[in-house]
Amino acid sequence: MAPLPRNILIVGGGVFGLSTALSLSKRHPNSQVTLLEASPTIPNPHGSSVDTSRIIRADYSHPTYAKLATEATDLWRRTEWGHDGRYTQNGLLLVYPDGDSTAKDYTTKSYHNVKELGEDAQFLPTKADVLRAAPAYGETLNVAGGYVNWSSGWADAEAGVRFAKRRIDEEGKVRFVTGQVTRLLFSEKDNKTVTGVTLTDNTTINADLVILATGAWTAALVDLRGRAVSTGQAIAYIRISDEEQCQLENMPTILNFATGIFIIPPRNNVLKIARHAYGYHNPKAVPVPGSSRGETMHVSLPEQGVTIPLEGEAAFRTALTQLLPTFADRPFIDTRVCWYTDTPKGDFIITPHPSYSQLFLATGGSGHAYKFFPIIGDKVVDALEGTLGPELRTLWAWPEAVDENRFEGTEDGSRSGAKGLLLLEELAKTRKSGRESIL
Ligand SMILES: Cc1cc2nc3c(=O)[nH]c(=O)nc-3n(C[C@H](O)[C@H](O)[C@H](O)COP(=O)(O)OP(=O)(O)OC[C@H]3O[C@@H](n4cnc5c(N)ncnc54)[C@H](O)[C@@H]3O)c2cc1C
Structure with missing residues (x-):
């Protein structure tokens, strides 16, 4: 086992960062x-790990993730991770329509x-069985x-983050700092060794090892073109009555x-509908990380x-008409x-950076x-130890790059919906259509 550097900086307090810290x-x-x-708070309300719910399932077409997910689910079921309503085992119903061979094949x-x-x-071979x-x-x-x-089942996502943060605080070994990284710091000697980070106020934090667990923001800190793309996914919440809560709370997700639409059973009279799709892209011009020539990407x-x-x-209205017409x-x-x-195939990126030493990525x-929260940090530390x-x-190695111009999102057979949607363009269309508010 390789010894770890003494002074380690984890950037990002979501599933990957917190689980690694723990x-x-x-x-x-x-x-x-x-x-x-x-974010000034953990849980970060804008982070990908924070929401009302996340599905906890071993239902994967890839046998390795299926097996790993059973290990994680076991911890949600049997240990404190799942206590106090953090985990509910309600079942998961996976369905496919007529004529969609990709969806049928994944299922x-x-x-x-x-x-x-x-x-x-x-197995439910007909609609009547479903x-x-x-x-x-x-x-x-x-x-x-x-x-x-x-x-x-499903997990209360925000409560899970709160629980992990509390566990780390109880261990008392990790120092938490609030601040936003603008760029990585490199050794002047070789320009290839990462020695820390620079923050928005121009202060720096030095470290012998920087672990980027910065989720969808990582693309601004290292060049991930063709290797990871941030896609925005739609979620909506509906208030329901006490009676409706009783009717729906035990149904399977x-x-x-x-x-790509999914509905997770309600809690506290709030029903969530979301879409697992190619999603929206939101291109921004940012400096090419590590470039000294002022290039942008x-x-x-x-x-x-x-x-x-x-x-x-x-899309949600149509799905509700089909699934829960009321x-x-x-x-x-x-x-x-x-x-x-x-990432191109949906595999995580848990690996040292191939060109910069003292830089490790835990993202993708x-x-x-989310479901791997109880175990993913152990896998990151295994990778650090070798x-x-x-x-x-x-x-989970550094992924092969695909053509970034045709890279819409993960192609693992589980995604659907339109490709090529640009968030700001769709929001502009929405404003133009005169929708004042959907709330
Ligand atoms: C709508 C939706 C539904 C999902 N459903 C499921 C599901 O059902 N089951 C499941 O298993 N998974 C699900 N997931 C996936 C899962 O939630 C994510 O894979 C996981 O939470 C990602 O964690 P993270 O740590 O990478 O990102 P985050 O939680 O976003 O954490 C990254 C953190 O890094 C911080 N950060 C970023 N840049 C900087 C910087 N420059 N300086 C300092 N801090 C920075 C951010 O503020 C953020 O808090 C879903 C995700 C979404 C969005």
Whole structure:
């Protein structure tokens, strides 16, 4: 096992950063670990890890993620991670419509993977079978078949982040600092060794190792063109009555692979609908990281605090008509664009930077990393120690670049929706259409 550098700086206080900090606290208590977060609070309300809910499932078409997810789910089920309402095991219903062979193929592989792992899953070859498994969804449900996995569940995402932060505070080994990194600092000797970071107020923090766990913002700090792209995903929330809460709270989460739309059962009279899709790009001109010649590049970066475009609202209205018609015209009390850090195949990036020493990346969540919160930090620390198994090391290595002009988002068979949507263009169309507010 390789010894770790003494002075470690983690940038980012979401799933990747917090889980790594927790693991370092336990396994390397003598390291000096600082966690730097731009948001004044952890949980960061604009971070990808913070929301009402996240699906916890082993339902993957890729057997390695399926297996890893069963390990993580086991911790959500059996340990403090899932206590106090942080984890609810309500089941997951994966459905596909007629004529969509990609969605059917993902669903079928995923079903076989979870069955092999011993999960409580049942294949539902017809629409009638789907409706029998989840009668809360209406007769208008437009599906050809699917399966339900009663071993899957969902987590209260914000509560999970709060829990991890509390655990780290209790360990007392990590220093938390608020500040936003503008760029990495390099050694003057070789311009290839990262020695720390510069913040917006021009102060610097030095470290022997910098771990970037900066999610969808990472593209502004290292050149990830063709390797990771930040995509904005639509979410909306609906207020429901006490009676409706009782009717819906125990239904399985539904995920329709044809549209990417999913609905997680409500809590506290709030129902969430979201879309797992190619999403919106938001290109911004930023300096090319590490370039001394003042070059700029265009990369997609998060836009904070915007409501969803009309395009997203219309998709939700259509899906509600098919899935829960009673709510099709119900006003949204809030909407949000939440950011994925998509890699070409949906594999995380947990690896040293190939060109800069003392720089490590822990990112590339690709819309599916939350469930791994209880274990991902251990995998990061395994990678730092050089003890990560060969399969995960290969899967999470620096990705091969794809053509950045045709890179819309992860292509793992689970994504749907239109490609090429630009967030600001869609918001401008929304304003032009005269929609004053959807709230
Ligand atoms: C809508 C949506 C639904 C999802 N659903 C699921 C699901 O059902 N199941 C599942 O498993 N996963 C799901 N995910 C994916 C999962 O939530 C993410 O993969 C995971 O939370 C990403 O964590 P992160 O640490 O990379 O990012 P974040 O939580 O965004 O953390 C990154 C942090 O870095 C900070 N930061 C960034 N740049 C800087 C800087 N320059 N200086 C200082 N700090 C900085 C940010 O402020 C932020 O707090 C979903 C994601 C979204 C958006």
